[in-house]
Amino acid sequence: MRSGGTATVLITGAKGQLGRELLDTAPSAWRLIACGSGDLDVTDADAVNAVMERERPAAVIQLAAYTQVDQAETEAEQAEAVNVTGAFNVAAAATRIGARLIHLSTDFVFDGRQGHPYTPDAPTNPLSIYGRTKLRGEQEVIRATEGAALIVRTAWVYSVHGRNFVRTMLRLMQDQPQIRVVHDQVGTPTWGRALAEALWRGADRDLKGIVHWTDAGVASWYDFAVAIRDEALVVGLLHHPVTVVPIGSHEFAAAAQRPPYSVLNKESGWAALGGPARHWRENLRSMLEGLADA
Numbered sequence: 001m002r003s004g005g006t007a008t009v010l011i012t013g014a015k016g017q018l019g020r021e022l023l024d025t026a027p028s029a030w031r032l033i034a035c036g037s038g039d040l041d042v043t044d045a046d047a048v049n050a051v052m053e054r055e056r057p058a059a060v061i062q063l064a065a066y067t068q069v070d071q072a073e074t075e076a077e078q079a080e081a082v083n084v085t086g087a088f089n090v091a092a093a094a095t096r097i098g099a100r101l102i103h104l105s106t107d108f109v110f111d112g113r114q115g116h117p118y119t120p121d122a123p124t125n126p127l128s129i130y131g132r133t134k135l136r137g138e139q140e141v142i143r144a145t146e147g148a149a150l151i152v153r154t155a156w157v158y159s160v161h162g163r164n165f166v167r168t169m170l171r172l173m174q175d176q177p178q179i180r181v182v183h184d185q186v187g188t189p190t191w192g193r194a195l196a197e198a199l200w201r202g203a204d205r206d207l208k209g210i211v212h213w214t215d216a217g218v219a220s221w222y223d224f225a226v227a228i229r230d231e232a233l234v235v236g237l238l239h240h241p242v243t244v245v246p247i248g249s250h251e252f253a254a255a256a257q258r259p260p261y262s263v264l265n266k267e268s269g270w271a272a273l274g275g276p277a278r279h280w281r282e283n284l285r286s287m288l289e290g291l292a293d294a
Contacts, residue, residue: 007058
């Protein structure tokens with residue numbers, strides 16, 4: 001925890017959608033070292049150690065990840081290199097210089113067969129290569145830090161930045177009179193800005209262990225798409241209604257299997273990082289209003 005003055009935080013994966021939200025919401029008391037993949041290859045242990053030794057951050061927020069869920073099924077080595085080896089390299093280097101570490105993980109570590117919200121200590125059973133590499137990354141972070149890291153699992157993140165479900169839906173809805181969206185996968189949409197603000201609160205606190213943090217509420221991808229359409233019409237991002245057709249997962253050709261139910265129990269996360277969070281639909285409205293005003 002900072003005791004006053006300015007402290008340094010190093011962010012890996014800083015050019016992704018969540019990294020950019022972290023930069024947009026950074027408190028003035030932090031000096032930022034923002035490392036995108038072109039600035040720091042987390043799979044290169046020597047490079048990671050050199051940056052840590054040079055900058056000596058008080059905290060590290062580890063966002064660097066291979067996140068192409070379907071592509072990972074045919075690029076397992078690349079996913080493992082970033083999500084497992086890279087996670088260990090950052091955690092080990094942060095530990096070596098005494099920096100606190102926040103590591104971001106995912107709801108995809110679960111198989112979605114439980115049927116009620118997953119607590120942080122619930123049994124894991126990832127269905128995809130992406131999920132398996134993220135789980136192994138968690139384990140490597142715990143090993144490298146001897147349990148001193150804070151691991152934050154989240155889900156269904158979207159932002160005004162980058163590629164994500166909301167921006168994809170808006171693009172499709174502008175071009176097509178009808179779209180088909182899966183109705184039998186359930187989770188919680190999470191606004192990247194709200195998550196970034198929670199991570200900043202975590203950076204200022206001496207926390208460890210695994211916690212869950214998403215927005216409040218529950219939705220299917222179909223519910224999420226309908227809400228995007230309706231809210232986008234209100235703020236003027238869409239000018240005509242689009243038909244959203246619910247389909248089953250079996251009708252959507254995806255290389256990777258997704259958990260059918262990945263709602264996370266956020267009690268410990270909200271207690272640690274501030275909460276309860278706003279309902280996902282409120283945050284969706286705020287994001288779309290910002291996009292309309294941009």
